[in-house]
Amino acid sequence: MLTRTEGIVLRTAVFGEADLIVTYLTRDHGILKAFAKSPRKIRSRFGSSLEPLTHSRIAVMGREDAQLPRLTQSDILRPFQTLRDDYTTFVRASRLIEMNLRFLPEREPNHDAFRLMMQALAKLESGRKNLYFLYYKMRFLQICGYLPGLEICGRCGRSSSERSPQYFYLAHGSILCEHCSAVRDEARELSAGALRVFCGMLNWRFATIDRFRVGDHLIAELDSLLEAHIAYVLARPLQSTVFTA
Ligand SMILES: [Zn+2]
Numbered sequence: 562m563l564t565r566t567e568g569i570v571l572r573t574a575v576f577g578e579a580d581l582i583v584t585y586l587t588r589d590h591g592i593l594k595a596f597a598k599s600p601r602k603i604r605s606r607f608g609s610s611l612e613p614l615t616h617s618r619i620a621v622m623g624r625e626d627a628q629l630p631r632l633t634q635s636d637i638l639r640p641f642q643t644l645r646d647d648y649t650t651f652v653r654a655s656r657l658i659e660m661n662l663r664f665l666p667e668r669e670p671n672h673d674a675f676r677l678m679m680q681a682l683a684k685l686e687s688g689r690k691n692l693y694f695l696y697y698k699m700r701f702l703q704i705c706g707y708l709p710g711l712e713i714c715g716r717c718g719r720s721s722s723e724r725s726p727q728y729f730y731l732a733h734g735s736i737l738c739e740h741c742s743a744v745r746d747e748a749r750e751l752s753a754g755a756l757r758v759f760c761g762m763l764n765w766r767f768a769t770i771d772r773f774r775v776g777d778h779l780i781a782e783l784d785s786l787l788e789a790h791i792a793y794v795l796a797r798p799l800q801s802t803v804f805t806a
Pocket of ligand 1: 741
C-alpha cells in the first residue's frame with residue numbers, strides 16, 4: 562500500500578551500511594518512521610531531503626501494520642536550511658524535535674501538532690526567536706494535554722491573582738493558592754508579570770504574535786518554568802494522550 566503525505570524530518574538514524582531510518586512528524590499520521598534505502602550513497606534520489614527539519618512531500622510503501630514502511634518519495638517543499646545553518650537556533654529547535662518524539666505516540670494523527678511545528682519553523686527563520694520558542698512550547702503542551710495550570714489553583718479552582726507572585730508546584734502541574742498549600746519551599750515562584758504574559762499567550766496566534774511586546778526576562782522566566790514542568794512530566798510514565806486543542 563502506498564501512503565502519501567507531508568512530513569517534517571525529526572531525526573534520522575543510521576541503519577546498516579548505507580541505509581537510514583527516518584522519523585517524521587507527518588500531517589496525516591503523526592509520528593511516522595520509514596526505512597530509506599541507500600540515501601547515504603552519492604547521487605541518492607533523496608538528496609538533502611532527509612536533513613532534520615526539512616518539510617517534504619513523501620510517500621511510503623508497506624502494509625498498513627508494517628513496522629517500518631519503505632520511503633519511496635521525498636520531495637522538498639521547504640528546506641528550512643537557515644535553521645540548520647545557525648548553530649544556536651538548531652540546538653534549540655532540537656529541543657522542539659525532542660518534545661515531539663517524547664510526547665507524541667507513533668501513527669496517531671495529530672494535525673494540530675503538525676500545523677504548530679510548520680508555523681514555528683517558518684517564524685523561527687527570522688525575528689524574535691525567544692518568544693517563538695516559548696510560544697511553541699506552551700501550545701505544544703496544550704495540544705498534548707499537559708499545559709501547566711497557571712490561571713487557577715490546581716486544587717480549589719480559585720482564580721490566581723495577576724497582581725502578586727504565585728507559586729507553581731511541579732507535582733501538581735499547577736499553581737496552588739495560599740489556602741491549599743502552605744509549604745512554599747516545594748514551589749517555584751512565578752512573578753505577576755510572567756503570569757500575565759502566560760495568560761495572554763493563551764489567546765495569541767502565531768500569525769499575530771509579533772504584535773505583542775514581552776520583556777526578555779519574562780520570556781526566560783516562563784521558559785524555565787515550562788522546561789522544569791516538561792522534565793517533571795517526562796520523568797513519569799505518560800498517561801494516554803488527551804487532546805484539548
Ligand atoms: Zn486553592
